[in-house]
Each structure stands twice: as C-alpha cells, then as structure tokens.
Amino acid sequence: MATDSDYAADEARVKRDFWPKIKRVARSIPFAEDAVAAYYCALDRETPMHVRAALIGALAYFVLPFDAMPDFMPLMGFADDASILAAALAAVRVHMKDRHRDAARRTLADEEFDAAG
Template sequence: MAADSASSDEARVKRDFWPTVKRVARSIPFAEDAVAAYYCAFDRETPTHVRATLIGALAYFVLPLDALPDFVPLMGFADDASVLAATLALVRTHLNDRHRDAARRTLADKEFG
C-alpha cells in the first residue's frame, strides 16, 4: 500500500510540478527551493529515503486542495511553504549546489516564465 502511494505521488509530481511552478513562480518566495527540491528528488545520486521525503513534500505542493487552498490570497501557499521548509531542513545535506544552480538557471530562463 505504501509503495502504491509513493508511486502515485511520484507520478503526480512528475505530471503537475512544472505547470504549477510556471503558474505561481513569480508569486511565491520559495520557488527556487521548490525547484531545487525537485532536482534533488529526481537525482539518481540522492538516497531513496531522501527522494521519498522530497517527493511527498512536492506532491503536497502540487495538490490542488490542501489545508489552505492555494487560491486564498496571501495565505494560500503558506502551508506549502511550511511543508517544504520543514522537509528541506531534514534533508539539507543532500540538496547541493548543483540542484540550487539548476533551479536558478531554470527560473531565470526567459522561456520558463
């Protein structure tokens, strides 16, 4: 059952992450962290337990309805930011310069936004 849930979360993140980030990147202060977390989660060198933790946090980010729906002005992404911040604190040693550099390049790309 847990493997099915993890597999479902991974599929959801792969499908919904980029459209979600493209839609909200300019309005959320943690866009770079989210994109760096994505790159870390799908980096084959990242340990499996870290990947699973990041994918869970990113799945929460892309869910259309959560504790505070994302369409609520100013507060909609507060819960997403909290979940991601807590997750990044847990796995910070695995999120490296390569992931952060890739996130910065992606967000700076004219074609991205």
C-alpha cells in the same frame, strides 16, 4: 506508513503536475527556487531513497489542487505549502547539492520559463 505504491503515485503526480503549477505561481511565491531545487534533488538518482521520498511527499502536497489552505486564498494560500517544503528541506539539507540549486536558478532565470509563467 507510506508504501511503495504511494510513493510511485506521488512521484507520478509530481512529474505530471509540478511544472505547470510552478510556472503559474513562481512569481508570486518566495520559495520557488527551493521548490525547483527540491524537484531536481528528488528526481536525482544519486539522492538517497529516504531523501527522495521526503521531497516527493512535500512536492506532492505542493501540487495538490486542494490542501489545508487552498492556494487561491490571498496571502495565506501557499503558507502551508511553504512550511511543509521548508520542513522537508531542513530534514534533508545535507543532500541538497549545489547542482540542484544551480539548476533551479538557471531554470527560473530562463527566458522561456519566464514567458511560460
């Protein structure tokens, strides 16, 4: 069972490591918009805590440099990340708001974001 300190550590890791990683890989993963929308939903204080915890856990797994299938493996490297994020999103779908998806689309379409990747 995850503790408050586990959640806090995962949230700090996501806040620190999410943007550098998504900027590096956004063009090569089909679930970039879902990941960014999940980030916005997870950090939205209006999102219920249990939903935020599920999304932070999935995003923390995404930003880990070493996981079940290392990201540098061709084709398969992000399969585990995608499946964990998809499972989290399926579990909390009703809490993902249009504002989270709209913010994700705007972020990914932003020329500065695109230039940074």
